[in-house]
Amino acid sequence: MRHLIDPTDLSMQELDEVISLALDIIDNREKYAEVCRGKKLATLFYEPSTRTRLSFTSAMMELGGNVLGFSDAKSSSVSKGETCADTTKVISCFADIIAMRHFEEGAALVAALNARVPVINAGDGSHSHPTQTLTDLLTIKREIGRFDHITVGFCGDLKFGRTVHSLIKALSRYEGVKVVLISPEQLRLPSYMKHEVCEQNGIEYKEVATMEEVMGELDVLYMTRVQQERFDDPEEYERLKDSFILDVDKLRGAQPHMRILHPLPRVNEITVEVDNDPRAAYFRQVENGKFVRMALMLKLLEWAKDESKTQPLLPEGVERNTRVCSNRRCISNMENVDRLFRPSLNGDGSWRCVYCESKAK
Numbered sequence: 001m002r003h004l005i006d007p008t009d010l011s012m013q014e015l016d017e018v019i020s021l022a023l024d025i026i027d028n029r030e031k032y033a034e035v036c037r038g039k040k041l042a043t044l045f046y047e048p049s050t051r052t053r054l055s056f057t058s059a060m061m062e063l064g065g066n067v068l069g070f071s072d073a074k075s076s077s078v079s080k081g082e083t084c085a086d087t088t089k090v091i092s093c094f095a096d097i098i099a100m101r102h103f104e105e106g107a108a109l110v111a112a113l114n115a116r117v118p119v120i121n122a123g124d125g126s127h128s129h130p131t132q133t134l135t136d137l138l139t140i141k142r143e144i145g146r147f148d149h150i151t152v153g154f155c156g157d158l159k160f161g162r163t164v165h166s167l168i169k170a171l172s173r174y175e176g177v178k179v180v181l182i183s184p185e186q187l188r189l190p191s192y193m194k195h196e197v198c199e200q201n202g203i204e205y206k207e208v209a210t211m212e213e214v215m216g217e218l219d220v221l222y223m224t225r226v227q228q229e230r231f232d233d234p235e236e237y238e239r240l241k242d243s244f245i246l247d248v249d250k251l252r253g254a255q256p257h258m259r260i261l262h263p264l265p266r267v268n269e270i271t272v273e274v275d276n277d278p279r280a281a282y283f284r285q286v287e288n289g290k291f292v293r294m295a296l297m298l299k300l301l302e303w304a305k306d307e308s309k310t311q312p313l314l315p316e317g318v319e320r321n322t323r324v325c326s327n328r329r330c331i332s333n334m335e336n337v338d339r340l341f342r343p344s345l346n347g348d349g350s351w352r353c354v355y356c357e358s359k360a361k
């Protein structure tokens with residue numbers, strides 16, 4: 001079975017196939033109108049969503065298939081205490097493919113470990129959001145034309161921003177990518193992303209305090225919202241929420257070909273006047289999300305029938321139940337699942353949780 005839990009679950013060749021298929025769908029919509037007739041997508045959304053859930057729904061409808069699911073866990077048997085593992089086993093009886101968003105980090109991996117159909121991670125807590133990454137990559141392809149030798153500035157909440165983590169992981173596989181990290185100190189990129197993703201893959205990165213000082217260097221400026229729902233301390237959110245606001249003035253130093261991306265929703269981190277600038281690509285990005293999800297579902301359904309496409313869900317050297325994850329939002333600390341750990345890639349002798357990549361206690 002094939003799933004998409006992490007952006008790097010797709011090989012470079014498979015990623016190319018998904019992007020190429022999305023481009024073909026854009027050019028030949030009618031050719032794909034019936035290809036999923038009789039297929040059912042289940043959207044299991046334990047957390048709010050506008051774009052991801054509705055773009056999955058729209059994508060399956062455009063392919064001629066049907067959609068079932070829930071958009072609020074309170075309306076499902078989750079409210080009676082059903083676990084993520086059991087819910088996934090049950091939904092495997094009803095649907096051909098599952099898209100799951102969950103507030104617990106690692107929930108999509110638990111789902112994949114228990115499902116009999118492909119599972120797509122539609123966002124797990126602040127950990128990962130691989131279909132947003134596919135959306136971002138398709139947008140970069142269409143707007144900039146390449147993934148290699150680009151400089152991407154990530155601005156805002158780089159700590160809790162799962163779309164940032166996933167996109168940096170995906171870009172780390174390309175030659176000559178430079179990453180500029182623009183955030184308040186409290187919302188910096190997690191250390192595993194810097195040491196195990198950027199440094200391990202030879203990605204050049206730097207941390208800066210303002211967007212103005214780097215604006216002219218960027219091919220892509222990836223703006224993000226400060227994620228209020230992830231803060232334990234509401235006062236800290238109040239202190240940080242207006243840290244970075246992109247306005248027309250700040251854009252003056254940007255190159256003409258630079259593109260502004262944002263996974264959305266926006267709160268106030270981009271002023272509405274910026275929407276009129278041709279470099280603002282975030283609403284075009286939303287539409288790309290539908291096309292790339294159409295392509296992804298088609299590929300996963302095709303690969304589900306191919307034994308050679310089966311993927312190992314767990315890395316080599318996994319230890320079970322020998323440690324405890326330090327992240328209280330990790331599913332291993334919230335539900336009754338095996339606690340899974342792998343050695344850290346930086347060779348410092350520490351262990352990381354397989355579900356959420358946080359350090360073991």
Ligand code: CP
Nearest residue numbers: 049050051052263264
């Ligand atoms: N970008 C994104 O994930 O948006 P939603 O939360 O609306 O799905």
